[in-house]
Amino acid sequence: MEQVRTSQIVDAAGKPVQVREALSEEQTSKLGFISKEFENHPSGGLTPRKLASILQAAEQGNLVEQADLFEDMEEKDAHVFAEMSKRKRALMGVDWDVVAPRNADKKEEALAEEVKEWLLDMEDFEDHLFDIGDAIGKGYSMLELGWHKLGKTLLPTLEHQSARLFTIDENDRKKILLRNSGGRGDELWPFGWVTHVHKAKSGSIARGGLHRILAWPYLFKNYSIRDLAEFLEVYGIPMRLGTYPSGASDEEKNTLLRAVIGIGHSAAGIMPDGMDVDFKEAAKGASDPYQFMINWCESVQSKAILGGTLTSTAQNTGLGSNLGDIHNEVRHDLLVSDVRQIAGTLNRDLLWPMVALNIPGADPRRGPRIKFISEEGEELNERAERDKLLFDMGYRLNQEKLTEIYGEGYEPVPTNTPEQNDAARPNAAATAAAKAGDNETELDGVVNQLATQAQSPLDDLYNRIKSLLEEVDDNGGTLEDFQDRLVEAFGFLDPEELADVIQMALATAELAGRYEVSEND
Structure with missing residues (x-):
């Protein structure tokens, strides 16, 4: 470390910085008694007046009570914990890469590969993404950097620090400081911190966290739970x-x-x-009002965290879990926003310090950058499969949307006219009757019907349904089993589209049933 020429170090904005302190020790080692403080747990006896006071104090720079309250919310409210866990753990499953700048030369491409190796060798890098995601709720997340030498390379270790250790500059509400005994706060050491400020909404740091929005339904739900407990105690026995x-x-x-x-x-x-x-x-009474309020609060919390409710509370409609899958697309939009914000923080506070300390004279404008791959590969394949099924059902993308999703270079191919399709289609019922044998099961006639219908313009869709029928038939299943399999296979479609698929399949099954009746006659 003594070989680093700190006088020539610049930050990601190109401004000269002094990094000697950050390279020698962690800044939190100088906190003293502040680092030994216990949490206050302000959620105990929380009232609307007390909550408003905590939030207002945070806006004025005292983030301690608000940070402690946010910790209590995730600890005491299982619904908030579960939904926030989904949001944060989604970050850990996103693939990432380190890329060179545009029009990069061989040296810049080689540097990008080297930085990628540094990150891959870093212990629990994906776990640190989870810690950074703490900013989604609290508004900010602080990871302290500790530098060590591996051979000739300076590499960092990261340690997540409690949000209660920080305050905001009274003259700049968008600047985070480390608390000190004087109460005003100390400047953060350059190259000593990964400082992620997450924008759940625009505004100051104190008001930017998602938990500010969740605090009120959290309070109202606690009142309702307490009232419900009293109701059960009085009326339940x-x-x-x-x-x-x-x-x-x-x-x-x-x-x-x-x-x-x-x-x-x-x-x-x-x-x-x-x-x-x-x-x-027992005295007459109803718990419905209390349960309604609890459900409403949890619904609001899910909407705020995940952008919808079906991902967490699928209704008992036979399609609930699949409707939840539809809403995953809404959550995907949030995931894209999350990883974009986190990528900017990592490029500024992690990747660039590693480059600046190990590559003398590197230009921050041409440094390698981390890129999260949030909508490629398998997801695009799933989109293509869905679009193809919708096309088979009579819906097509317009040219503008097609270009937006799949890029340029696609032209429509000529298709047969409806008259040609009708002429090419044989009599399905007659074909099924001709092929029917003496030992047909309940589903054999349906399979034969679909064998002829597969020659229609809906070939692919019919073939998929036919394969499901054959599978159910081979296992000795019934039409009810077949309908369940349809829901599983096509549940990602909108409910109306899924109903069309089921109607088409069951209509063919009805024809087969009529054939069996005629045979018995």
């Missing part, structure tokens, strides 16, 4: 009333009371002869 004869002694009364209490919990008890226990019907 029938009253038990013990009666004793006149003249009973205090000891007999106490025995009866213990028996009444014991019956409520153990469903068993004893009492002296002549005493009775009556169970009164």
